[in-house]
Amino acid sequence: MTDLSRRAALKGVGAGGLAAAAMAAGLLRPADVLADWNKRAFESKTVSDALRNLKVTAPIESKDIAIRAPDIAENGAVVPIEIQSGVPGTRSLAVLIEKNPFPYVASFDLSQGALPFVALRVKMGETSNVRVVVADADGKFYTAAKEVKVTIGGCGG
Amino acid sequence: MGDPMKIRAKLDGDVLEVRVLMAHPMETGQRKDASGNVIPLHFIQTVTAQLNGKPVFQAETSQAVARNPVFGFKLKGAKAGDKLAVTWVDNKGDKRTDEISVGAG
Numbered sequence: 001m002t003d004l005s006r007r008a009a010l011k012g013v014g015a016g017g018l019a020a021a022a023m024a025a026g027l028l029r030p031a032d033v034l035a036d037w038n039k040r041a042f043e044s045k046t047v048s049d050a051l052r053n054l055k056v057t058a059p060i061e062s063k064d065i066a067i068r069a070p071d072i073a074e075n076g077a078v079v080p081i082e083i084q085s086g087v088p089g090t091r092s093l094a095v096l097i098e099k100n101p102f103p104y105v106a107s108f109d110l111s112q113g114a115l116p117f118v119a120l121r122v123k124m125g126e127t128s129n130v131r132v133v134v135a136d137a138d139g140k141f142y143t144a145a146k147e148v149k150v151t152i153g154g155c156g157g
Numbered sequence: 158m159g160d161p162m163k164i165r166a167k168l169d170g171d172v173l174e175v176r177v178l179m180a181h182p183m184e185t186g187q188r189k190d191a192s193g194n195v196i197p198l199h200f201i202q203t204v205t206a207q208l209n210g211k212p213v214f215q216a217e218t219s220q221a222v223a224r225n226p227v228f229g230f231k232l233k234g235a236k237a238g239d240k241l242a243v244t245w246v247d248n249k250g251d252k253r254t255d256e257i258s259v260g261a262g
Binding site: 032037038042077078079080082097100101102104105106107108109110112113114115116117119120121122123 | 172176183185187202203207208211212213214215216217218219220221222223226227229230231232233234258
């Protein structure tokens with residue numbers, strides 16, 4: 001490798017690092033990332049990769065996050081979920097279906113006048129934990145999960 | 158464009174309880190059509206709501222949101238006569254905005 005190409009390569013790494021730093025500021029806050037939908041988090045195939053790409057660090061298990069979902073979902077194509085966060089200063093929350101091919105389903109920015117509540121309907125490929133991660137105003141993370149048993153999967157066929 | 162959303166909003170004091178139903182196939186990219194061809198990914202990626210033009214709720218979403226998505230959320234500080242607009246944008250760049258006027262609680 002010539003010195004020149006090595007320099008070009010180093011420059012490339014530098015730019016990537018900057019982008020990563022910029023994204024770190026925006027995590028779980030769609031207001032900042034809307035322009036570039038968090039592709040890396042959405043394409044992550046494991047929960048740990050997805051959380052890393054969402055810049056979630058050291059989430060604390062919390063009983064203040066209430067997840068309402070059926071214990072048994074007969075049809076995985078439509079599973080209703082309601083989330084209520086009692087974490088003080090909840091700014092945003094993310095929903096992950098741990099056993100889905102791509103676990104990260106959605107995140108919601110609630111920092112601009114919304115109450116810490118969200119309802120949505122998701123697809124589940126198989127029985128799995130539904131995991132919620134809440135970010136508070138201090139940038140701390142809290143998490144809770146609820147298992148939903150699925151009798152007919154909703155992702156393929 | 159897609160079909161119009163159904164936006165339901167109910168005032169409870171100064172809290173507006175919103176429920177939005179969107180018409181969208183939310184294709185996962187894993188289904189096959191009758192002749193065995195994979196149906197490409199086609200799904201809503203962002204949802205935003207504005208109250209009187211001010212952003213109040215934003216979401217980024219994946220293909221794992223169920224077909225014809227429903228989102229529920231609650232906004233503080235709303236009153237009768239406010240304008241609530243909801244916009245979705247999908248992965249093909251298609252988008253749709255619908256607006257309602259908040260009725261008296």
